[in-house]
Structure formats: C-alpha cells, structure tokens
Amino acid sequence: MRILGIETSCDETAVAILEDRNVLVNLVHSQLLHQQYGGVVPEFASREHMRIIETLTKAALNQSHITINEIDGVAVTRGPGLMGALLVGLSFAKGLTYASNKPLIGVNHVEGHIMANFLDHPDLKYPFLCLLASGGHSQIVYVKDFHNYQIFGRSIDDAAGEAFDKAARILNLGYPGGPLIDRMAENGNPGFYPFPRAKIKNGVNDFSFSGLKTSILYLVKKEGADWTQRHLHDICASYQEAIVDVLVTNTITVARHENINRLVLAGGVAANSRLRTAFQSEAARYGMEIYFPSMEYCTDNAAMIARAGIELFIRKQFSESNISAIPNLSLISDN
Numbered sequence: 001m002r003i004l005g006i007e008t009s010c011d012e013t014a015v016a017i018l019e020d021r022n023v024l025v026n027l028v029h030s031q032l033l034h035q036q037y038g039g040v041v042p043e044f045a046s047r048e049h050m051r052i053i054e055t056l057t058k059a060a061l062n063q064s065h066i067t068i069n070e071i072d073g074v075a076v077t078r079g080p081g082l083m084g085a086l087l088v089g090l091s092f093a094k095g096l097t098y099a100s101n102k103p104l105i106g107v108n109h110v111e112g113h114i115m116a117n118f119l120d121h122p123d124l125k126y127p128f129l130c131l132l133a134s135g136g137h138s139q140i141v142y143v144k145d146f147h148n149y150q151i152f153g154r155s156i157d158d159a160a161g162e163a164f165d166k167a168a169r170i171l172n173l174g175y176p177g178g179p180l181i182d183r184m185a186e187n188g189n190p191g192f193y194p195f196p197r198a199k200i201k202n203g204v205n206d207f208s209f210s211g212l213k214t215s216i217l218y219l220v221k222k223e224g225a226d227w228t229q230r231h232l233h234d235i236c237a238s239y240q241e242a243i244v245d246v247l248v249t250n251t252i253t254v255a256r257h258e259n260i261n262r263l264v265l266a267g268g269v270a271a272n273s274r275l276r277t278a279f280q281s282e283a284a285r286y287g288m289e290i291y292f293p294s295m296e297y298c299t300d301n302a303a304m305i306a307r308a309g310i311e312l313f314i315r316k317q318f319s320e321s322n323i324s325a326i327p328n329l330s331l332i333s334d335n
C-alpha cells in the first residue's frame, strides 16, 4: 500500500509518500517569507503553497521512483488550519485523485500529529495519554485507539507554541519563536525569574498561557532593553521553564489520576529539548513509558498525514470528492 500525503494547513508546504508504514520520502518547504512579519500572513501562505505544491509533489514522486498510478490513495489535511492554506492542498489533492481515479482521504491535522509517533515507534501500543502542543493547540488527549479520543485538558487561551512565538517577538528574537527560545535557554538559568504558572480554578488540567505572555511583556518594559539584552539567556530559560512546568505537571497529574502508564508527546512544541528531558525524568520517577517523535515529525509534515491516511485507508474511510476544508475542525466532532 502506498499513500501520498499532502499538508498545507499553515506555513509549511509538505508532501510525503509512505509504503505500508515506511516513509519513502518526506519533503517540507518551510515558508521563510513570514519571518520578516514576525508571524504567518495567511494570504502569503496560500500563495506560497500554490507556487510550490505541484513542484514538491513531482519531486516526491521522482525521489521515490514512483508514478502517480502506483499510489493507492491521497491523504490530505482538511483542517484545522488557515482556510486559504487548507484549500490549496485540498483542491490539489482533489485534482490529483480525480485525474488518477484514486481515493481521496481527508485527514485531521491534529490526528496526524498524534499518529506521527507511529512513524518512529511502529510498536507503540494503545491506549496512551498524549500531550499535543503546537502553535495552534495544547491538549491532553487520552488516545484509547485510533480515532477514539477523550480530552482531559486544553488551553483556555493561547497555545503553548503561541506562548513561545509571542515571547520571541517581545524579545525581538524572530519567528518561529520556539526553536529560538529553546536554543537561547540552553545556557541560561531557569530559576532566574519566577514567571507565573497559571492555576485554572474551573478545571485543574486546563492550561492558560496568556498571563505568562503579559508577564514577560511587563518585565521587558519595566527593566528596559539593555537589561533584557544582558539577561536574554536567563529570561528565555525561565520563560521556557514556566511553560514546560505547566505542561509536564498537568499531563502527569492526569496520567496518575487516570492510571495511565504510557505517555506520548506530539506537535511542534514536542521538539523542545527541555520539555523532552523534563518528561523523561518525570516518567522515570513514576515508572511510566514515554514516547516522542523524532524532530522532523514533531513540526508540521506530510508523513504524519499519510500515516493517519493509512489507518483511514485500511478502514475504507474515504472522503467524498466534494469535501470542504474545515478551519476549526476538532479532534472529537469528526469521529
């Protein structure tokens, strides 16, 4: 079985081909043009997807020495994401499947992030508790089986990745902020400044990151540019620690409460080095197994979309040729 995956939900144009459960090719074109604006400009993202998608698909087929006729199905992200960006990938996939008479498989991007773990860990067993933390989402998901989810906590405001990106903008570091803060924090002191850890009154396992963002904004304003520059590494390490602390604490709390012994990380923030080591040591402390995807499968990619597509293909859950993109598609409602 060969599945071609297409991902265009945000600012990465990505195409991948999986043969059974093995990745033959995984191409990602990161749209660097957004860096100068300090965030993703939706209109430019759509245009860039349009400019590159066909070339990238041809390159994926060429590199894996496969023709479109040797593909069994095309899996494509239908949501959540930016409407215009999603439409580029979905329309392209529709054209491709129509012309080649192959099934179209619409995939939930968030489900793709979870399934990314099976690319590196084919023997991963259900059930597990997944912390999904990306630029658009922060959720603690109990994954009972494929397509069978229960949400135990979510962000009530900003996503964890957004908290990294917004702080990086305040600190004039650039975009995307997560990897930049991660690198800066490497030789910083995480105990330098006590950034707040939000406690949500109405749901112990929910997250809130907007107070943290306000806190760094006030700190930088109060102390001034010179001080901030002098203590950049320490500020980044302390800020990162506050995010990691909340993510780890809430996830471990749910796992212990629900008696779940297998933890899984997913999404762009799962690439964070401090998050990975903190989870490793907490999992060891409580005798839990911990899994996370390799770096290339944490951030947006099409191999994860093709991997989710394989599960849908096996179950013959194909999409109609007139499906629409759903910018706010949720993990549960689509079951």
Ligand code: KG4
Pocket (backbone or CB within 6 Å): 010, 133, 134, 135, 136, 137, 160, 161, 162, 164, 165, 176, 177, 178, 179, 182, 267, 268, 269, 270, 271, 272, 273, 298, 299, 300
């Ligand atoms: O999963 P992803 O590529 O796209 C979404 O679906 O949102 O996640 C992107 C997010 C960005 O906010 C980026 O800053 C964050 O993941 N990110 C990181 C790291 N690498 C990417 N955050 C913290 N540390 C990293 N090393």
Ligand code: ZN
Pocket (backbone or CB within 6 Å): 109, 113, 134, 135, 267, 268, 299, 300
């Ligand atoms: Zn994503």
